[in-house]
Amino acid sequence: MLTFDGTLELLITRYPNLEDVPIGLYQEIFGTKGESTPKNLPGQGLRKRGGAESGSRISGMEIDERPIPIFPDLWEDVIELVKCSYYRGRLLEDSRNGPPIQHLGVIMDGNRRYSRIRGLSTVTEGHKVGAFKLLQVMSWAFSVGIQNLTVWALSHDNLKRGRDELDPLFVMITDYINEMMMGDVPFALLNVRFRVIGDRSILPDQLNETIEKAEAATANFKFNLQLALGYGGRSEILRATKMALDNKIKQGLSSNEAIATITEADMSQNIYSAQLGLPRIGSIFRPGGEHRLSGFALWESQHAELAIVDENWPALKQSTFLRSVLDLSKRSRRLGV
Missing domain, CATH: 3.40.1180.10 (Decaprenyl diphosphate synthase-like)
Incomplete structure (x- = not known):
């Protein structure tokens, strides 16, 4: 889960326009089933810290405000990395009781x-x-x-x-x-x-x-x-x-x-x-x-x-x-x- 809680948090902190990525990932991995999304996903505090501009700036940090292009390959790689981190963690945890x-x-x-x-x-x-x-x-x-x-x-x-x-x-x-x-x-x-x-x-x-x-x-x-x-x-x-x-x-x-x-x-x-x-x-x-x-x-x-x-x-x-x-x-x- 280091990738999910660490690397993804870092990416979102640097590029606030990625702040909805964790929500999409959570729903893709776990499904929605009508349940609310957890409040402690990476980047969820950005909106609160960013004031009226919907998390476009983090207080005390300078962020380049030029539009950040979202490259499809990078986007897919980030999603793939997080998914693998989650599934691998689950499997390794379960493998303690046998293959x-x-x-x-x-x-x-x-x-x-x-x-x-x-x-x-x-x-x-x-x-x-x-x-x-x-x-x-x-x-x-x-x-x-x-x-x-x-x-x-x-x-x-x-x-x-x-x-x-x-x-x-x-x-x-x-x-x-x-x-x-x-x-x-x-x-x-x-x-x-x-x-x-x-x-x-x-x-x-x-x-x-x-x-x-x-x-x-x-x-x-x-x-x-x-x-x-x-x-x-x-x-x-x-x-x-x-x-x-x-x-x-x-x-x-x-x-x-x-x-x-x-x-x-x-x-x-x-x-x-x-x-x-x-x-x-x-x-x-x-x-x-x-x-x-x-x-x-x-x-x-x-x-x-x-x-x-x-x-x-x-x-x-x-x-x-x-x-x-x-x-x-x-x-x-x-x-x-």
Whole structure:
């Protein structure tokens, strides 16, 4: 709350024409609900101290009376800073009793729409911005206590796209993983364990080699990042079913006996999260405005809480992400009871 009570107060003191900013921020964060705005927001004393000119001057201080231009970018940055300060403070306070979310699943959606909206030369340019956004979201999530993050980057359906989009995308993913291994901000510095889930048999050999090196090099780190490539929820369930049956057959059961005795617990033990030693995905965040899971985490999402926002993945704001995490962490989980 230092930003809200300190930096914003300083800004308003210097530029009295910003005195209504705290009221707008308060109403945007908390909603109005017909309640009166608190009297102790930053800058609320300006009108009283400024006399009859509605707070245009603070007694004892010289303030430049020339019109102060309000730059949209600066205005948005101030609002974003205050929002993030508030949401982050709430999350860090709540995290004293444990992680706000045990395992967060993220559907990265909107790279192509972002490319079209921004008029980028190729779709790959939008994917590059999205790759950088992943680094940001990792830092946002891990810094507020989330230790397990699974991000869906490429689905089976995505692989039906043309080679003119897929080939540059595979090269970009390979370069991205290499950069995260040996670049200025590597996984080692962030203490991130990197693993890939999905059907690797449909990925290029060079990408698979890079994945294997990254997984081996980050095996002992604290935070868990799972990148879903060539992934589909149905294929994950089919894979888990086959593995559960194979395990029973190896125990001496016939095929018919294995089928007859398979349980939900057997299936759950062969879902990717369980095999990696992680808690199930209990919360799912999706940018891009699409109100569907598209097959993500089909087995684990039975009781998962969902947060869907309109911002496309590359344009995602930190405040939007933190607000969604805070909302997800506050939901009551009755698990159908």
